[in-house]
């Protein structure tokens with residue numbers, strides 16, 4: 001991720017830097033499905049994935065009602081962000097056809113031979129990150145996650161699009177345009193539940209970033225020894241996730257332990273990120289989550305992150321300092337600094353949020 005982000009920043013010089021060569025997990029499994037290199041095995045038994053109960057009560061919100069300003073639905077959203085930090089979104093207005101095309105195209109892309117996919121990595125490192133999504137500085141000691149990632153930044157302005165595989169380009173453009181609209185509508189609703197004008201959060205994302213990350217988790221012969229993605233919270237404002245309707249793999253922290261999320265077909269799963277947690281002075285929670293693998297079927301998830309601009313100064317909004325949280329729980333921090341600190345370290349739950357937390361004696 002670090003190398004990928006640095007490549008992205010280095011816009012003038014896209015072709016000169018290649019992503020770090022962390023082995024492609026899908027290729028490793030294709031070569032020898034029974035091999036799990038040491039670097040992927042989680043030593044601490046408590047950190048190993050366990051089967052988690054499916055959360056039947058994950059909140060579901062209706063985006064069409066939210067956009068009409070329906071009071072009950074806004075209340076439901078407010079409770080979802082306070083109690084869960086995760087919710088599923090139905091009636092979002094995105095055509096099933098766009099979702100299916102995106103999922104099918106991505107899945108066909110991953111089926112291509114490695115050399116074929118790798119061509120796109122060479123054309124531009126933004127296109128196909130064969131490195132892992134979260135690998136900070138090359139450190140031989142670091143445990144690796146059992147997954148590969150495709151990473152795209154600010155699709156609307158991305159150069160070198162002519163190099164994208166044509167089908168992938170069309171599917172991603174159509175999908176991202178729709179998801180961007182969903183994200184804007186969610187920010188409007190969240191502005192209201194956070195006691196602001198409808199447009200406020202959108203205004204706080206001026207020149208903000210949009211990142212699309214496609215996660216590919218190959219099968220693993222011993223899924224209880226590895227993690228697809230280590231526990232983490234997302235740093236941005238909202239993450240909109242599309243996942244496989246049949247293969248569960250996402251686990252979120254809730255109450256005392258982990259719970260699995262069973263996707264509602266064609267719904268989006270949305271989670272609140274650290275930026276909203278900070279702006280809301282901790283009222284809305286950016287919840288830790290992780291992905292587990294399985295023996296039988298690879299899993300794909302498509303995460304669209306809405307993030308503030310690098311220059312945005314994050315801090316609790318004055319009106320969110322209230323009876324519930326009478327002190328500011330977070331310090332002022334530039335989002336760009338927060339993001340960089342996040343990508344420089346191995347994912348470690350919510351440890352990175354310490355940087356922004358006020359320490360009370």
Ligand SMILES: O=C(O)CCC(=O)C(=O)O
Pocket residue numbers: 213215229234241243249250289290291300301303
């Ligand atoms: O694969 C998943 O369901 C979760 C992915 C995720 O947490 C992320 O990309 O930030």
Ligand SMILES: [Fe+2]
Pocket residue numbers: 232233234239289
């Ligand atoms: Fe995440």
